[in-house]
Amino acid sequence: MVYYKVKTDNMSEEDTSLIPTYAARALTSSISKYEIPTGEMPPQVAYNLIRDELALDGNSRLNLATFVTTWMEPEARQLMADTFDKNMIDKDEYPQTAEIELRCVNILARLWNTPAQAEATGCSTIGSSEAAMLGGMALKWKWRKRRQAQGKPADRPNLVMGINVQVCWEKFCRYWEVEPRFVPLEGNRFHIDPDAAMQLVDENTIGVIGILGSTFDGSYEPIAALNDALETLNAQTGWEVPIHVDAASGGFIAPFLEPDLMWDFRLPWVKSINTSGHKYGLVYPGVGWIIWRDRDELPEELIFHCNYLGGDLPNFALNFSRPGNQVVAQYYNFLRLGREGYRKIQQACRDTALFLSSQIAEIGPFELLTDGGELPVFAWKLKDEVAVETCYTLFDLADKLRERGWLVPAYTMPKNREDLVVQRVVVKEGFSRDMANLLVEDIRRAVEFFRSQPAYQGKPMGSHFHH
Numbered sequence: 322m323v324y325y326k327v328k329t330d331n332m333s334e335e336d337t338s339l340i341p342t343y344a345a346r347a348l349t350s351s352i353s354k355y356e357i358p359t360g361e362m363p364p365q366v367a368y369n370l371i372r373d374e375l376a377l378d379g380n381s382r383l384n385l386a387t388f389v390t391t392w393m394e395p396e397a398r399q400l401m402a403d404t405f406d407k408n409m410i411d412k413d414e415y416p417q418t419a420e421i422e423l424r425c426v427n428i429l430a431r432l433w434n435t436p437a438q439a440e441a442t443g444c445s446t447i448g449s450s451e452a453a454m455l456g457g458m459a460l461k462w463k464w465r466k467r468r469q470a471q472g473k474p475a476d477r478p479n480l481v482m483g484i485n486v487q488v489c490w491e492k493f494c495r496y497w498e499v500e501p502r503f504v505p506l507e508g509n510r511f512h513i514d515p516d517a518a519m520q521l522v523d524e525n526t527i528g529v530i531g532i533l534g535s536t537f538d539g540s541y542e543p544i545a546a547l548n549d550a551l552e553t554l555n556a557q558t559g560w561e562v563p564i565h566v567d568a569a570s571g572g573f574i575a576p577f578l579e580p581d582l583m584w585d586f587r588l589p590w591v592k593s594i595n596t597s598g599h600k601y602g603l604v605y606p607g608v609g610w611i612i613w614r615d616r617d618e619l620p621e622e623l624i625f626h627c628n629y630l631g632g633d634l635p636n637f638a639l640n641f642s643r644p645g646n647q648v649v650a651q652y653y654n655f656l657r658l659g660r661e662g663y664r665k666i667q668q669a670c671r672d673t674a675l676f677l678s679s680q681i682a683e684i685g686p687f688e689l690l691t692d693g694g695e696l697p698v699f700a701w702k703l704k705d706e707v708a709v710e711t712c713y714t715l716f717d718l719a720d721k722l723r724e725r726g727w728l729v730p731a732y733t734m735p736k737n738r739e740d741l742v743v744q745r746v747v748v749k750e751g752f753s754r755d756m757a758n759l760l761v762e763d764i765r766r767a768v769e770f771f772r773s774q775p776a777y778q779g780k781p782m783g784s785h786f787h788h
């Protein structure tokens with residue numbers, strides 16, 4: 322049993338050291354929540370208070386909604402704890418952390434087949450969202466320079482992308498005043514279509530976004546076909562509309578599982594790529610990366626040089642101070658796992674995703690949209706005939722699974738297919754085959770439960786459950 326020393330006015334330290342943990346004063350009265358408390362409390366009491374409160378959060382290991390890393394090995398955790406004090410921006414004070422960032426940039430540039438003569442240009446960020454802002458700005462600045470050089474107006478930029486983009490691209494457009502042009506979904510096509518995208522491209526298009534792969538269903542967008550379509554269009558028109566690939570997840574999957582898939586710098590119009598180190602890069606949040614094809618894809622005006630930390634430090638980022646330890650952990654993974662280690666982990670995730678999707682398809686009422694054969698991510702819907710006749714929706718199933726601790730989100734697809742409700746699983750490192758079996762059993766049990774309800778057939782009562 323653990324005892325804490327709580328020093329109060331009318332007790333000696335010997336007395337208070339015998340108070341059992343949860344009988345201590347700070348743990349038997351309520352605490353100040355929205356105002357800073359007047360006095361101090363012992364560190365272990367504060368620790369217990371906060372840890373206990375956080376037990377109400379979902380269990381991250383049962384969180385099949387997130388793409389973000391929820392497990393790292395003990396050595397990686399130790400290394401991260403050892404380097405909590407590193408500030409990524411202090412490149413002069415922490416030159417080895419800066420060197421490690423540079424190594425990661427080079428490793429990623431080569432994993433993504435940067436041209437041999439190119440100078441690896443890129444940086445770490447807090448995640449793919451910041452990387453998207455930086456990538457989008459580089460597109461906008463490059464486009465404006467081209468327009469100005471031609472003596473043409475440069476005040477109405479637009480960006481072309483599938484409606485299935487992650488919200489960071491909508492943010493980019495709003496924050497940086499770029500008109501978003503969305504390629505709508507069509508029937509059972511749940512991501513961009515190159516021909517439909519080309520219809521939206523004009524002289525004011527700063528770039529086209531290709532996603533590897535889509536957040537909604539884990540499918541890869543056809544980046545090579547986008548490249549070919551732009552090759553033709555640019556040749557016909559004299560425009561130079563480039564591609565930025567949002568490889569938040571796929572940037573760490575395709576190089577290991579599909580080395581021959583053409584989606585990266587081997588395609589001439591792919592000028593920049595972002596990824597999330599904290600997704601399939603296998604690092605705890607938050608770290609992301611952006612790499613440009615070559616030095617001149619990143620306009621010099623966007624880079625700031627400051628000297629007040631000592632030395633001349635080129636910097637392109639939205640943040641200033643930022644943790645350095647996630648970058649250290651990224652390098653740990655590269656060194657520890659190598660190509661083969663990453664391949665094994667991603668293959669295991671894909672195998673589990675394929676296994677799980679086939680099991681879920683076998684239960685009966687569900688139809689797969691994707692099976693986890695691209696990103697280890699798949700989505701399913703209720704079969705049309707089941708959706709019509711039964712009392713439950715996938716929202717109800719998500720709620721029911723939550724009773725067991727599983728977080729398996731249900732959501733509607735974007736515009737044009739908002740009628741379609743899907744449920745999605747993201748398989749990550751740390752999710753074993755055994756856990757997959759347990760989840761299938763729980764889904765089966767939930768379906769049985771819904772079937773046993775009196776209103777199962779005929780009267781839809783999905784709306785009785787909160788959406």
Ligand SMILES: *Cc1c(COP(=O)(O)O)cnc(C)c1O
Pocket residue numbers: 388447448449450451487489532533534535536567568569570597609
């Ligand atoms: C997760 C994700 C993002 C945002 O990434 P963060 O690292 O969470 O900022 C952007 N695009 C896609 C395709 C994603 O899956």
